[in-house]
Amino acid sequence: MPLALGSWAPDLMTKWFVYGISIGGLKLKASDPAQFHRGWPGVGFTHSLIFGVVLALILWRVCGSKIWAISFLIGQWAHALTDTGDTVGTMLFFPWTLHIHLNAWAYAGQTGRLRDAGAYFSGLGAVWDAVWIVYGLFSWRVLTRSYFERHIYTADRSWTVMNRVVSVGALLVLYRAAFFYGTSRWIAWTLWAHAIHHYPYDLSWGGPHWVDAAHSPPLTWPQVAGIVGIVTLGLAIALLEHGRRRRARNERVVFPCECGCREVVKLTKAEYQTVGGAWLEGHEPGDDRAPSGA
Amino acid sequence: MPSRRQLAVALGYVAAAAVYIAIGVSYTDFLLSYFVGLGYLLLVAWLVPAGVRRLF
Numbered sequence: 350m351p352l353a354l355g356s357w358a359p360d361l362m363t364k365w366f367v368y369g370i371s372i373g374g375l376k377l378k379a380s381d382p383a384q385f386h387r388g389w390p391g392v393g394f395t396h397s398l399i400f401g402v403v404l405a406l407i408l409w410r411v412c413g414s415k416i417w418a419i420s421f422l423i424g425q426w427a428h429a430l431t432d433t434g435d436t437v438g439t440m441l442f443f444p445w446t447l448h449i450h451l452n453a454w455a456y457a458g459q460t461g462r463l464r465d466a467g468a469y470f471s472g473l474g475a476v477w478d479a480v481w482i483v484y485g486l487f488s489w490r491v492l493t494r495s496y497f498e499r500h501i502y503t504a505d506r507s508w509t510v511m512n513r514v515v516s517v518g519a520l521l522v523l524y525r526a527a528f529f530y531g532t533s534r535w536i537a538w539t540l541w542a543h544a545i546h547h548y549p550y551d552l553s554w555g556g557p558h559w560v561d562a563a564h565s566p567p568l569t570w571p572q573v574a575g576i577v578g579i580v581t582l583g584l585a586i587a588l589l590e591h592g593r594r595r596r597a598r599n600e601r602v603v604f605p606c607e608c609g610c611r612e613v614v615k616l617t618k619a620e621y622q623t624v625g626g627a628w629l630e631g632h633e634p635g636d637d638r639a640p641s642g643a
Numbered sequence: 644m645p646s647r648r649q650l651a652v653a654l655g656y657v658a659a660a661a662v663y664i665a666i667g668v669s670y671t672d673f674l675l676s677y678f679v680g681l682g683y684l685l686l687v688a689w690l691v692p693a694g695v696r697r698l699f
Binding site: 353357463466489493494516518519522523525526527529530532533534536537538540541544545 | 645649652653656659660663664667668671674677680681684685688689693
């Protein structure tokens, strides 16, 4: 659930203003939809990595759940990274306002909801979605009841809380709903675009070219060097932290023997947790050789 | 390979998806909100089967 929430977070409050809505004859729409949606000034920061980190930290603080925070972050980052695939891209490293864009498919939000859907489901964006649907189908075991009960339900306390109100059957439907919705929606829009409205497919890079796409300026070499530098720095920090954690896990710490003999035992934290305490050999509870007091 | 029971469950979801897609293609507003999709799925994959089981 938090992963799905995170994946919607960048567009959740803003997409309506990109496409525009009418309320009582009053038309509300951004004057420059692409700038509003992905730019600065605008709400483009919602598609940045830092926005995901900030929201995940708030979620962690408010809900007290690390798994919710991390899952939310993965979902939000997946959305922000995926949107770099179009011709406008995202300000991934906001407050650096550079748009990182791969130009694989056309950004056509400014053309309105239906034409945007027609364009998106005619280009490589829809192919990229299809890759994830196929991957989901290959991983069908994660959608089974036994997987849900063994791994999902036990990992996240919120399922137990909801189970006080509704049955596990309803929770299982809730768990499966995101994949059901994503897949059905993809098929429905594809049929709508190609079987009903006959939008032409254009799977070339940057397509479909029949739509008037919005574009960000091409990246310069110094900008590419800046991106490579940030990514390298991020990877280096992650690797150093990983190494530090591994060393800490394997480091032997001095514990007082818990039998009360005042001698010490050297164990790693993992060994301590596995055994459930620190005892010298022969000093374990119930051992005949243990000194008195054990 | 999935068991017979798992295949039967999957077929139920495929049937639910077919109806959802048919409605969505003719009325695209139905496709816009995840919560509409969730409500639909809860209705056809949980509430209706639970109601039928209670009746018979």
